[in-house]
Amino acid sequence: EAGVAQSPRYKIIEKRQSVAFWCNPISGHATLYWYQQILGQGPKLLIQFQNNGVVDDSQLPKDRFSAERLKGVDSTLKIQPAKLEDSAVYLCASSWTGTSGSNEQFFGPGTRLTVL
Amino acid sequence: QQPVQSPQAVILREGEDAVINCSSSKALYSVHWYRQKHGEAPVFLMILLKGGEQKGHDKISASFNEKKQQSSLYLTASQLSYSGTYFCGTDSSQGGKLIFGQGTELSVKP
Numbered sequence: 001e002a003g004v005a006q007s008p009r010y011k012i013i014e015k016r017q018s019v020a021f022w023c024n025p026i027s028g029h030a031t032l033y034w035y036q037q038i039l040g041q042g043p044k045l046l047i048q049f050q051n052n053g054v055v056d057d058s059q060l061p062k063d064r065f066s067a068e069r070l071k072g073v074d075s076t077l078k079i080q081p082a083k084l085e086d087s088a089v090y091l092c093a094s095s096w097t098g099t100s101g102s103n104e105q106f107f108g109p110g111t112r113l114t115v116l
Numbered sequence: 117q118q119p120v121q122s123p124q125a126v127i128l129r130e131g132e133d134a135v136i137n138c139s140s141s142k143a144l145y146s147v148h149w150y151r152q153k154h155g156e157a158p159v160f161l162m163i164l165l166k167g168g169e170q171k172g173h174d175k176i177s178a179s180f181n182e183k184k185q186q187s188s189l190y191l192t193a194s195q196l197s198y199s200g201t202y203f204c205g206t207d208s209s210q211g212g213k214l215i216f217g218q219g220t221e222l223s224v225k226p
Contacts (some may be wrong), residue, residue: 017149031212042118042216044156056213088169091157095212104211105148107157 004028004108006092008024013023018080021111023071025100031055033105034067034077049075050097079113087115098103117141119206121217128194130223136189136220138204147180147187148205148214151198158203161189167216198226 005024013019024034030051035043046065048055052072060067064081064083069075079086089112119140119157126134138147146165150158164180164187172178175192191198201221205214 034210038165040219042205042213042219044216045213048213049213055211097212104160104163104215106160107150109157 004092004094004106004110006111008111009109010112010114012116013032013082014116015084016081018078019082019113020076020078021090021092021113023075023077023092023108025075025092026106028096029106030072030095030097031071031095031103032075033093033095034075035093037089037091039088046077060076069108080116081112084115087113118215119204119217121202121204121220122145123220124218125221128198128222130224130226131193134184134191134194134222134223136191136202136204136222138186138187138189138206138217140206140208142185142206142208144182144185144206144208145178145210146207147178148207149178149189150203150205151200151217152219155218161202166171184211194222194224196224196226198222 032049034046037043046060047057047067049069051067067077087108091110092108094102095105122137148162152158170204178189201219203216205216
């Protein structure tokens, strides 16, 4: 079974530039998550999708971050414009949505973003 | 609120045991445990659901005290491969939204 795919793996940009990350979840997983992990910290949820609808985006800085999952499969996270403090690893995860509502999340390899 | 993990770091010799604790100030529906090696993605270890039993596989097990909103991860007879940072993720909404702790760095030495 293929895992969660993410690209690019690394990205270096200058502040005020734009950047986009792509994620393809495990086939059949209806729930998709984007996390931001700053060095030395735990992952922080930015946005959660159920199919192509947003379940939670309370911690997404909406003035500069946006995300979409138009066809309920792959997803794109964008930052425009980037700030120095956005330097982090951006992790995508997916899970099968079962009756318990809380299922194992499978993480992709992440995109390491450096903002100069 | 972010759950609090303790200890922040621990160093073990192969074969020794360790306990990592995760404490929340909110009522929890589930607790998830993950291990992350340097430069890699977090890898799922186990989920403990409210009303569920203590979980375990091989030499790694965990418990969930619903009254205290605490979970503990037990690693017995540690192996070199156990090295990494352990995170607990707590779900209070039953919707899969996890809030992760700050992590516990575990180092197993030969």
